[in-house]
Amino acid sequence: MEKVVRLVKTVTSAYLWAKHRERLLSTQRGVLILMYHEIASLRSSVFEQLPVFCTAPESFSQQIDWLRKHFEVINIDEAVRRLRGQCCEDGAAVVLTSDDGWSGFYRHAVPLLRSRALPATIYITTSILDGKLPWYVRWRILLTEQPQIREWLSDALCTHGTIKEANDILSTLKQLDLAKIESLWKEATEKRGFVPNHMPSGWFMRVEEVREAVSAGITIGAHTVNHPQLSWETLSVASKEVLESKQILEQLTGQPVRHFAYPSGDYSDDVAELVRQAGFETAVTTDMGWNQLGADLFRLRRIDVHETAYLDHRGRFSEAMFALTITGEWNRVRRRLRFWR
Numbered sequence: 001m002e003k004v005v006r007l008v009k010t011v012t013s014a015y016l017w018a019k020h021r022e023r024l025l026s027t028q029r030g031v032l033i034l035m036y037h038e039i040a041s042l043r044s045s046v047f048e049q050l051p052v053f054c055t056a057p058e059s060f061s062q063q064i065d066w067l068r069k070h071f072e073v074i075n076i077d078e079a080v081r082r083l084r085g086q087c088c089e090d091g092a093a094v095v096l097t098s099d100d101g102w103s104g105f106y107r108h109a110v111p112l113l114r115s116r117a118l119p120a121t122i123y124i125t126t127s128i129l130d131g132k133l134p135w136y137v138r139w140r141i142l143l144t145e146q147p148q149i150r151e152w153l154s155d156a157l158c159t160h161g162t163i164k165e166a167n168d169i170l171s172t173l174k175q176l177d178l179a180k181i182e183s184l185w186k187e188a189t190e191k192r193g194f195v196p197n198h199m200p201s202g203w204f205m206r207v208e209e210v211r212e213a214v215s216a217g218i219t220i221g222a223h224t225v226n227h228p229q230l231s232w233e234t235l236s237v238a239s240k241e242v243l244e245s246k247q248i249l250e251q252l253t254g255q256p257v258r259h260f261a262y263p264s265g266d267y268s269d270d271v272a273e274l275v276r277q278a279g280f281e282t283a284v285t286t287d288m289g290w291n292q293l294g295a296d297l298f299r300l301r302r303i304d305v306h307e308t309a310y311l312d313h314r315g316r317f318s319e320a321m322f323a324l325t326i327t328g329e330w331n332r333v334r335r336r337l338r339f340w341r
């Protein structure tokens with residue numbers, strides 16, 4: 001069934017792209033911010049565990065070449081000037097970003113971007129610099145390695161057994177504050193015996209790699225210390241997470257850190273305000289879409305990019321699917337067809 005759906009999607013995309021290509025390319029205005037996470041080969045362990053976070057290096061290279069052919073690739077500071085109306089360009093421009101500090105983005109994407117003199121921003125969760133895996137990565141690995149934990153966790157989360165899929169469990173965990181998530185982790189691993197067999201190392205950037213990325217022209221932004229859902233925390237915890245990550249990265253890079261990404265795209269009016277008061281100039285969300293002149297700089301929209309969304313029925317990168325998604329056309333079609341994921 002999956003194969004048939006993918007074939008239909010491939011054919012439909014190719015048709016729509018051929019038909020609307022000129023219109024979609026010529027009418028785009030504003031700033032598109034793309035959100036990447038990890039760049040990793042299809043056969044790597046990170047790709048097997050977390051496919052929706054990954055883009056293969058070859059696909060990334062194809063996407064970048066396609067983007068620079070059709071749009072201007074600018075850095076986040078240039079995007080701010082455009083959105084404030086401080087410079088005169090009125091065409092479409094793209095900003096590349098990657099969240100969390102995945103090492104594959106540093107190893108594969110940064111050299112490629114450097115060779116093409118293209119900018120990007122990496123938003124770093126600073127606890128990874130101490131070798132810690134973000135909580136959602138640890139849970140994902142545990143849920144995959146030990147599926148029997150799902151029953152216990154489903155009860156512990158008071159879902160009365162109604163959710164058992166890993167994605168649903170993670171979504172439910174995202175509605176808790178970090179202290180509760182960590183106490184569940186402690187109970188699962190220390191009292192209930194759900195011990196992960198192997199926690200990977202080397203998935204995230206090291207301190208010296210952050211410094212090298214800065215030398216390569218990458219903008220470093222903050223993404224909190226521990227990746228909590230900020231709107232579920234008290235304002236004092238949220239404020240500490242925001243401020244500390246800024247201070248740590250400024251000390252490490254010797255540069256002001258002026259850009260922020262909300263973990264899991266979660267924010268509220270209060271959170272947006274405290275990020276502004278912490279001295280940031282922008283904050284990116286996971287709200288989908290382009291940003292137009294006058295956009296709220298603390299609610300910047302982005303479009304998520306990961307490999308599995310753009311594979312055709314033969315498992316190859318599809319320019320049509322990628323183009324239709326980032327121009328917003330695929331979403332319009334999907335809304336009309338309703339049943340399509």
Ligand SMILES: [Zn+2]
Pocket residue numbers: 099100223227263264
């Ligand atoms: Zn993140």
